[in-house]
Amino acid sequence: MQKFRKVIQFIFLAPLFIVPILNLLEIYFMKGTYISLDVGGLSISDPVSVLQALFLSHHVAPIMLVSVAVPALIVIFFGRVWCSWACPYYLMLDGFEALRKKLKLKSLKKPYKKDIHIKANISRLGILILGLIFVGIIGVPLLYLISPPSIMSSQSVLLIKYAYVTAEFILLPILIIIEFFFGYRIWCRYVCPTGTCLSLMQTKFSMHVEYSGKCSNCNQCIRVCPMMLDPKTESLSSACNNCGECISACPDNKKEKTLYFKSH
Amino acid sequence: MSIFDNIKNALNSFPVKSTYKINRMRPPGSVDDDLFMKLCIRCARCVEACPYRVLRRSSATKNAEIGTPYIYADVAGCQLCMKCTSVCPTGAIDSSTVEMQQVSIGVARINEDTCMNHLYAKVESGELEPTGNMALCNSCLNTCPLKDDAIYLKDGIIPTITEKCTGCGLCVERCPIKPIKAIYIIPKNMPDAETAGYYNYLKRIGKQ
Numbered sequence: 001m002q003k004f005r006k007v008i009q010f011i012f013l014a015p016l017f018i019v020p021i022l023n024l025l026e027i028y029f030m031k032g033t034y035i036s037l038d039v040g041g042l043s044i045s046d047p048v049s050v051l052q053a054l055f056l057s058h059h060v061a062p063i064m065l066v067s068v069a070v071p072a073l074i075v076i077f078f079g080r081v082w083c084s085w086a087c088p089y090y091l092m093l094d095g096f097e098a099l100r101k102k103l104k105l106k107s108l109k110k111p112y113k114k115d116i117h118i119k120a121n122i123s124r125l126g127i128l129i130l131g132l133i134f135v136g137i138i139g140v141p142l143l144y145l146i147s148p149p150s151i152m153s154s155q156s157v158l159l160i161k162y163a164y165v166t167a168e169f170i171l172l173p174i175l176i177i178i179e180f181f182f183g184y185r186i187w188c189r190y191v192c193p194t195g196t197c198l199s200l201m202q203t204k205f206s207m208h209v210e211y212s213g214k215c216s217n218c219n220q221c222i223r224v225c226p227m228m229l230d231p232k233t234e235s236l237s238s239a240c241n242n243c244g245e246c247i248s249a250c251p252d253n254k255k256e257k258t259l260y261f262k263s264h
Numbered sequence: 265m266s267i268f269d270n271i272k273n274a275l276n277s278f279p280v281k282s283t284y285k286i287n288r289m290r291p292p293g294s295v296d297d298d299l300f301m302k303l304c305i306r307c308a309r310c311v312e313a314c315p316y317r318v319l320r321r322s323s324a325t326k327n328a329e330i331g332t333p334y335i336y337a338d339v340a341g342c343q344l345c346m347k348c349t350s351v352c353p354t355g356a357i358d359s360s361t362v363e364m365q366q367v368s369i370g371v372a373r374i375n376e377d378t379c380m381n382h383l384y385a386k387v388e389s390g391e392l393e394p395t396g397n398m399a400l401c402n403s404c405l406n407t408c409p410l411k412d413d414a415i416y417l418k419d420g421i422i423p424t425i426t427e428k429c430t431g432c433g434l435c436v437e438r439c440p441i442k443p444i445k446a447i448y449i450i451p452k453n454m455p456d457a458e459t460a461g462y463y464n465y466l467k468r469i470g471k472q
């Protein structure tokens with residue numbers, strides 16, 4: 001399953017380059033960035049951006065609602081899969097982990113502590129709320145400035161089409177340094193407003209990891225979880241992004257269904 | 265003034281909205297700039313859609329326009345191809361703008377002291393001493409996509425702009441006068457009391 005996830009991640013990385021290149025060839029089948037993408041007329045937007053625009057302008061364009069329908073439905077059915085299966089930033093972090101391993105550096109991941117995900121969830125929810133308040137005060141939807149997937153895709157368009165970047169680019173090198181040298185998935189776990197907003201749409205009926213209740217307690221799943229959860233007991237936490245690493249790592253799964261995805 | 269008034273004024277003039285700048289316009293069909301700044305989610309779709317690479321994403325300025333699309337007329341004017349009007353996911357650009365006649369992103373003004381045609385007319389009427397290189401230029405007239413509607417030659421010499429001017433900025437791009445072009449665009453709907461007021465003032469007294 002993890003191989004499959006990698007493939008999907010790379011497929012979602014591709015538009016970063018394909019869209020601007022198609023664009024240069026004057027093919028407009030796919031256009032936009034990960035703030036808002038248009039594939040053959042189907043419009044898909046980042047819910048946080050649209051939320052801000054709605055909230056500030058008191059102005060509802062039908063296309064705005066339609067464009068969040070797809071991400072909302074995906075989250076409602078499959079959970080926050082955008083993060084682990086598609087977000088280019090997450091792919092980069094996966095890459096960093098692998099690179100650190102290759103370079104024989106110690107993993108930055110701290111040992112599992114119970115309920116650490118609650119702290120992380122409060123932090124990112126707080127940042128989203130503070131961000132929305134800030135946006136409300138200044139009246140300009142600026143949260144995209146701290147959304148790595150948005151920045152990555154808009155800057156790649158600019159780089160390829162116009163050969164310049166705009167100021168928000170600066171966040172990327174800073175984050176790269178922080179994530180590579182100082183912390184383990186800091187941005188995704190503690191900050192990212194996009195991820196948080198997607199988490200909020202997840203319900204307990206969405207697809208999630210289910211535990212059969214009995215296993216050999218090897219705790220392999222805890223060791224691999226990138227969100228520092230205990231998949232056996234905490235998989236309903238909004239931090240879980242359904243990456244499925246725990247399921248792939250579980251040795252008992254070979255004998256019987258111990259840890260598996262379940263949707264209602 | 266009471267403290268409350270001070271706070272109110274400070275908040276109301278909080279400098280994060282977009283600013284007025286000559287020769288810098290929003291894409292065709294854009295809504296009023298106050299609303300535009302709220303609606304535009306900076307997705308860069310319009311920037312991508314522009315086949316002439318005219319729309320550019322603005323970077324950090326002292327205000328919060330960062331990421332929004334602009335046309336910089338002195339670099340390149342908008343060709344009014346209307347490719348960008350249909351792609352906006354939030355309605356910051358009104359998708360009902362399909363004809364170039366509907367567009368109204370600004371209005372061109374001519375600097376009578378530097379425009380070659382104006383100088384020519386002044387020399388002819390004896391107002392100015394003739395200098396070495398006098399010539400009729402007509403570049404702005406010839407490049408205008410709404411030639412004779414938006415711009416015409418008054419008395420066969422003076423380029424004159426009418427209220428049909430879309431503000432595309434092609435004339436600015438072509439004007440040969442350097443370094444400051446003799447023709448410039450006053451963008452519409454930009455929230456700056458003084459300069460936008462200038463435009464409104466001209467409109468009020470019927471001089472567009």
Ligand code: SF4
Nearest residue numbers: 083087090188192195
């Ligand atoms: S939390 Fe944000 S940066 Fe992290 S994977 Fe999700 S969308 Fe991407």
Ligand code: SF4
Nearest residue numbers: 225240241243244246
């Ligand atoms: S609990 Fe499992 S699926 Fe959820 S984030 Fe952790 S490893 Fe991934």
Ligand code: SF4
Nearest residue numbers: 314342343345346348
């Ligand atoms: S109308 Fe055409 S040329 Fe003008 S800004 Fe839009 S896409 Fe570019």
Ligand code: SF4
Nearest residue numbers: 304305307308310352
């Ligand atoms: S397409 Fe619309 S929302 Fe996107 S950058 Fe252009 S004006 Fe803004």
Ligand code: SF4
Nearest residue numbers: 379380401403404439
């Ligand atoms: S292009 Fe410039 S110099 Fe030539 S007629 Fe027009 S305004 Fe005058």
